[in-house]
Amino acid sequence: MRLTIRDNADQVAAHVADYLVARIRAFDPTPACPFVLGLPTGSSPLGVYRNLVAKFQAGEITFRNVVTFNMDEYVGLPRDHPESYHSFMWTNLFQHIDIPPAQVNILDGNADNLELECQKYEAKIQAVGGIELFLGGIGPDGHIAFNEPGSSLSSRTRAKTLAYDTILANSRFFENDINKVPKLALTVGVGTVMDAREVVIIITGAHKALALAKCIEEGVNHMWTVSAIQNHPLSMIVCDEDATLELHVKTVKYFKSIEMVHEQLIGKDRMSLGGSITSMKGLDKTKLVSGELSPIK
Numbered sequence: 001m002r003l004t005i006r007d008n009a010d011q012v013a014a015h016v017a018d019y020l021v022a023r024i025r026a027f028d029p030t031p032a033c034p035f036v037l038g039l040p041t042g043s044s045p046l047g048v049y050r051n052l053v054a055k056f057q058a059g060e061i062t063f064r065n066v067v068t069f070n071m072d073e074y075v076g077l078p079r080d081h082p083e084s085y086h087s088f089m090w091t092n093l094f095q096h097i098d099i100p101p102a103q104v105n106i107l108d109g110n111a112d113n114l115e116l117e118c119q120k121y122e123a124k125i126q127a128v129g130g131i132e133l134f135l136g137g138i139g140p141d142g143h144i145a146f147n148e149p150g151s152s153l154s155s156r157t158r159a160k161t162l163a164y165d166t167i168l169a170n171s172r173f174f175e176n177d178i179n180k181v182p183k184l185a186l187t188v189g190v191g192t193v194m195d196a197r198e199v200v201i202i203i204t205g206a207h208k209a210l211a212l213a214k215c216i217e218e219g220v221n222h223m224w225t226v227s228a229i230q231n232h233p234l235s236m237i238v239c240d241e242d243a244t245l246e247l248h249v250k251t252v253k254y255f256k257s258i259e260m261v262h263e264q265l266i267g268k269d270r271m272s273l274g275g276s277i278t279s280m281k282g283l284d285k286t287k288l289v290s291g292e293l294s295p296i297k
């Protein structure tokens with residue numbers, strides 16, 4: 001796992017957007033072999049989405065051959081409610097880019113049969129060959145998607161009762177009235193996220209500092225579901241300085257030094273994969289953008 005630390009949330013957003021664009025371009029998706037991207041909602045990815053829209057408008061990236069799967073959706077909230085995750089995604093990303101609507105997948109929290117809806121979602125992910133990269137955020141209690149503390153680390157897409165803390169945290173989107181926050185949601189499971197070939201998690205703000213420390217300095221624990229990332233073969237957390245407040249100084253210095261060496265190896269320009277790595281024969285150069293020097297398969 002890599003921990004990439006930036007000064008503030010804006011720099012985190014810029015870094016993650018650059019990274020996603022580099023990964024999609026290196027993948028070179030086609031209609032037959034699209035880039036399958038898992039996406040979150042919440043305030044954490046907002047800056048990333050703004051950057052992606054700007055990059056699309058500047059002609060740096062197209063989403064024509066990208067297929068998306070969102071992490072979660074409230075149950076019972078009308079799809080056109082301003083706080084539904086459908087509305088969030090169209091308002092903040094999809095309506096501004098060239099992704100064909102048929103390639104957007106978001107759980108239907110108003111489906112007649114919620115269990116069937118979840119099963120169909122998992123099947124659809126399988127049918128497109130699995131998720132290439134799952135982008136996520138976390139709650140202050142370390143939950144990923146709506147996998148609240150105590151969720152099985154091998155859980156799949158399902159309906160989940162929201163924890164009181166999450167209801168309270170999300171009441172800011174519902175006029176600070178907890179009675180207006182849905183209490184049930186559909187969510188991908190921890191196992192669904194961890195099955196992605198790559199996982200990238202955004203963690204910003206001092207209120208998430210404890211969760212980051214629990215996630216990377218302690219063991220894998222279902223009470224901090226994002227800690228399952230420790231078992232993932234290809235993952236990265238991008239955080240700001242505020243989120244590192246509970247980490248040991250040694251941990252911060254360690255991950256910063258790793259990044260420095262990596263930058264020296266590949267150069268600042270992630271798309272320029274020549275130069276210093278020409279001697280690394282047998283390594284898949286496209287994987288260098290993700291920081292892993294994987295052997296060519």
Ligand SMILES: N[C@@H]1[C@@H](O)[C@H](O)[C@@H](COP(=O)(O)O)O[C@@H]1O
Pocket residue numbers: 040041042043044045071072136137138139140143144145146166
């Ligand atoms: N289900 C979502 C999560 O996917 C998200 O990561 C979390 C944090 O949101 P924010 O980024 O606004 O802190 O909120 C909700 O609980």
